[in-house]
Amino acid sequence: MSYTLGVDIGTFESKGVLVDGEGRIVAHATRPHEMLVPRPGWAEHRPEEDWWGDLVAISRALLTETRIDPAGIACVAVSAIGPCMLPVDGAGRPLMNGVLYGVDTRATAEIEELTARIGAETILERCGNALTSQSVGPKIRWLKRNRPEIFAEARKFLTSTSFLVHRLTSEYVIDHYTAANFSPLYDVATLDWTTEFAGDIVGPDRLPRLLWSAEIAGQVTHAAAAATGLAAGTPVTTGTIDAAAEAVSVGVRHGGDMMMMYGSTIFIIQVTDERVRDARLWYAPWLTPGSHASMAGLSTSGTLAHWFRDQFARDLPRETAFAMLAEEAAASPPGAKGLLFLPYFSGERTPIHDPRAKGAFFGLNLTHSRGDLYRAMIEGIANGTGHVIETYRDLGQAPRRILAVGGGTKNPTWLQAISDIGGVPQIICEETVGASYGDAFLAACAAGHARPEDIEHWNPAVREVTPERHAALERQYRLFRKLYEQTKDIAHELG
Structure with a gap:
């Protein structure tokens, strides 16, 4: 062996x-x-x-x-x-x-x-x-x-x-x-x-x-x-x-295949049949000659979960804090009781490319709990991701299928929020360990022990998250887009 x-x-x-x-x-x-x-x-x-x-x-x-x-x-x-x-x-x-x-x-x-x-x-x-x-x-x-x-x-x-x-x-x-x-x-x-x-x-x-x-x-x-x-x-x-290795790990190979990576950032790779030219997204040759990839990424996502835990959940056991916060968020209704969150804690990458953008909770009142804040944070990340998906659609590059991977796939509220706000289903494969597994597969291909199509047998799909419509989330996405546009001058002046 x-x-x-x-x-x-x-x-x-x-x-x-x-x-x-x-x-x-x-x-x-x-x-x-x-x-x-x-x-x-x-x-x-x-x-x-x-x-x-x-x-x-x-x-x-x-x-x-x-x-x-x-x-x-x-x-x-x-x-x-x-x-x-x-x-x-x-x-x-x-x-x-x-x-x-x-x-x-x-x-x-x-x-x-x-x-x-x-x-x-x-x-x-x-x-x-x-x-x-x-x-x-x-x-x-x-x-x-x-x-x-x-x-x-x-x-x-x-x-x-x-x-x-x-x-x-x-x-x-x-x-x-x-x-x-x-x-x-x-x-x-x-x-x-x-x-x-x-x-x-x-x-x-x-x-x-x-x-x-x-x-x-x-x-x-x-x-x-x-x-x-x-x-x-x-x-x-x-x-x-x-x-890229993460995308390989879940079988992103054909034109229209999109990877949604839930990690310290949300990162997206879509294999395309031709080069996509648009300043809002990134382009690169894909991993083999003659192939193309169009990419997008938020600046912060999983990083925000670490920040939130460290600042607002010090009372929770560190090893179970994320799971407990996810439970609190799940108890908050879609829309987090009208609370908006801008996830731009390190500026933002795609599609706005604004390194001077700032993060914010907006709409706080005395009824909001920690669970509401955590849910608003998740939905703010999902709104940023929805903005990226909307950009792909505007370019005529709506994904044929989305394969989700990464540690964040263990958070059902996060997964569902991105499907709901983006209006897209997401496929989850058996192995979600991610990039290291993709590396091992690339190594097998390089050694002549596997072919690119073998990844579908190595890591088959096991379930799918389907989008649901929520009027509160549709309203929140519209206001999310307006909140950035109407406050970015202030964010820039803050330096």
């Missing part, structure tokens, strides 16, 4: 699975870590401790639990949050904390300057995406401007996954799906790095080599084997961003 290993590094937790040739999980492990917020608008991880440290600990835990001979692992695949920005020196050592994906909004000025200089239409056409807080190029420019000593010392600029693959194999690689988020440094027409639009930021020689996600990047080195317990020489794939 041969096995594949998948490890995913998330915003607050890392997960790993060992999977046999039939797709059965024989062991899984998790490891928590924190997201650092050194100042408002910034979000960071410690690459040695939170990325590499988690991968090492999880690999060793899985091997210890199962007592599997490491030589029996046919292939390893990793994914991680992204796109991130991490400068490393000539030996691959991090020169600072990793700057996280769109939740980190430090490069707002650089986004505005680059957009004005290059032109919004040129960027959208050639790079596939408008410059937003999700873009890595402006963050590298921010580093060059604000930390010139680090920029000068940096030999390579990596994302989280490419850092992990380098630690495993000594190779500097990145998949095309992730690279498309390095705008304006990646050209979606040529599928290559470019200096045409912002050559003064950084040259291609300081960026990783481009590959497809399931291509073998290299083999586990002796040093990595000593750290992780894996066998030296084990093949390692190029890897990808966690959300």
